[in-house]
Amino acid sequence: MERHEYDVVVIGAGGAGLRAAIEARQQGKRTAIICKSLFGKAHTVMAEGGAAAAMGNVNSDDNWMVHFRDTMRGGKFLNNWRMAELHAKEAPDRVWELEEWGALFDRTKDGKISQRNFGGHEYPRLAHVGDRTGLELIRTLQQRVVALQQEDEREHGDPEAFIKVFAECTITRLLKDGDAIAGAFGYWRETGDFIVFDAPAVVLATGGIGKSYVVTSNSWEYTGDGHALAVLAGAKLINMEFIQFHPTGMVWPPSVRGILVTESVRGDGGVLRNSEGRRFMFDYVPDVFKDKYATTEEEGDRWYTDQANNRRPPELLPRDEVARAINSEVKAGRGSPQGGVFLDVSSRLPAAEIIKRLPSMHHQFKELADVDITREPMQVGPTCHYIMGGVEVDADTGAASVPGLFAAGEVSGGMHGSNRLGGNSLSDLLVFGRRAGLGASAYVDGLPARPAAAEVADAKAEALAPLERTGGENPYEVHHELQRTMNDLVGIIRKAGEISEALQVVEKLKERSKNTGSSGSRVYNPGWHLAIDLRNMLLVSECVARAALLREESRGGHTRDDFPVMSADWRQKLLVCAAAPDGSGVTVEEKVQPSMRGDLISLFERSELEKYLTEDELAEYDAAVKES
């Protein structure tokens, strides 16, 4: 069996993985990058808006403290505050260093990196390149890896002496020596041959879990691999109940179901209508927002030109409110033919104005849906976009509870609390990718001896099983049923009964997945790969559902129909998932979230904190303010 020895193995080659690998290599570590797809294709390319970093290029009042406050508010104060602090402080340096590596961001008039406004950010903060910032980020990091390889070729005669990309290679198990990480086991897509990495440190950077849902903006790779690998290796997951559903994804045609439709459509005057032609958002303004939103269409329409004397239209309510309303309309039978609602800008603005203000949306619908948004409405509905939950890590080093295991980016949990702000993902993966690379390198330096990977026979047998079951069940059907179940029963609006039902279905699907069979050879066989990925999707889905069942409140990306209110007591609690090495016996335990450091909590007004904190916590706040 092919076997390699490295200091640090990074699983995942999106923004977080590449940044971690670059750091480990810069620390002098022999580093492997394991890439489920081709190098440079990771899901990071899909990010559009930008990377949030308080550089203050457009508004000089911006600084890390304002960014920190915005991030905590966005996450409804459930965030790991130390991560939010590090993120806000270090994001500017991480963006600037990309320029040194060749990134070309859009510019301000004085030649600095331009920054744009985004939801929840007080000042223009997102470094961007048009609406393709993710592509710029991943290409820059990819090219930085190549630059390091060129350096190694000059110095050592071998470009892959210190950093090597293993493309189209999938890890199915982490290997351990006693309690500590000792390597990883996987297969090459191209040949189906197995590969073993002996390494004392592994960084997980595998992204999210969206492929457990039918309607998602995520790509096929998002099967929760890192989440599952971590749990199976004995690490813990936190905040798994928090999943961000964006209210407006495309629903038609089937080929593009889930792809995002930017919020700017509504910002520029687009309205939501049901099948009866009614602007239904007027029926869904919650009491807490009643005084801030228009009650008639006329007033809402006047707001676009006169914001001082009118209230904003309810189409511009927070994302969770809009997503919930769309969901209700569809469930009540007032949806569009393809199961969404209508988002119409064609009757609101002249065609030329639409093309000028929304060029990429115009292009996207024309190319993919054959819909001319200057002439007809779009059909939109909520789409599974991002998981806030993930591997529980130490904020400073990215270390998980298993020695030698690290995680960064979407696969890690805590940074975004219950809801992530747009733009905070690209900066998150730069800041914590680097920190995980540093953390892994320091860990390797401190080891007295290299660990020895245990037997890989079990991992091999597990991976081969689907190919050896002739006449087993079609894995595509099991996958589809899981996606439908999670979408319908643990989606944007949740109820105890439905979540319990989902857990029963997942239990049955787990049994069925053990009997899936894949025909064909080991060479590039997607049916086989899916059968292997199913283990991860089912395990992660179970964690999501179990945590969602326990959290009896509504907060950020977790909305309970039967517990619609946010609870200060629940804010103090994190739900921690664990499982046995075979994935059975998933447990969810409550853990107390540590109180915010005095100097950080003092950055907020008491009146704001009163909405979130318990009386005891407010007393701590008063003491901290007094002290400072």
Add this chain to the structure above:
Amino acid sequence: MGYKAKFRVWRGEGGEGQLEDFTVEVNEGEVVLDVIHRLQATQAPDLAVRWNCKAGKCGSCSMEINGRPRLGCMTRMSTFEETETITVTPMRTFPVIKDLVCDVSFNYQKAREIPSFTPPKDVKPGEYRMQQIDVERSQEFRKCIECFMCNNVCHVIRDHDENKPAFAGPRFLMRIAELDMHPYDELDRKESAQEEHGLGYCNITKCCTEVCPEHIKITDNALIPMKERVVDRKYDPLVWLGSKIFKRSGV
């Protein structure tokens, strides 16, 4: 709305294979990649195809559809007659691994041969100052999603494996142009573009520009300007003299 379409898909591995006929359901609004996925889920579970984003942003699902290089995710079924047989084959310029999946390592090899961005050593991070108009030229080339269809279609290597060692292909000649036009790049890339990366092989037939899903004007905006600069450098005696003096002074 739905209908049964006739597909002929290249299937095989290890250097052998043939076109296989399928009859497969097609629903309104679908793209070729949807139909390939339906074949996987219902008739050919081990049918190999690359894909990631399904939104024309990652450049993974490059294939040849009725002989034309296309992204499977951006080719709508409504562009074909319902009675038409649709033939799907892998990219021709690269060795086939299996079915629609090619070994595209040629491209990653070439990427590593292009010297990286080389900024001045004394500009610190955060101190870069560039005007929008000056970054826009390179930004156009950085829209590239690396689908490699320009390299696939380029006649210099499409049926001429023997040219591959000496020719970087439109994708990476464009990368040289991108770096050459970067306001802070300090390397002189003109001579190496011609001598080491095969710019001279390009005879501007614009096939690469035609297939680019990002509509980058590869030939007009990258390759031709590079060729003009190379010509200036080679035949302008003043430039030639300047370069000699520059080199001798050791700067």
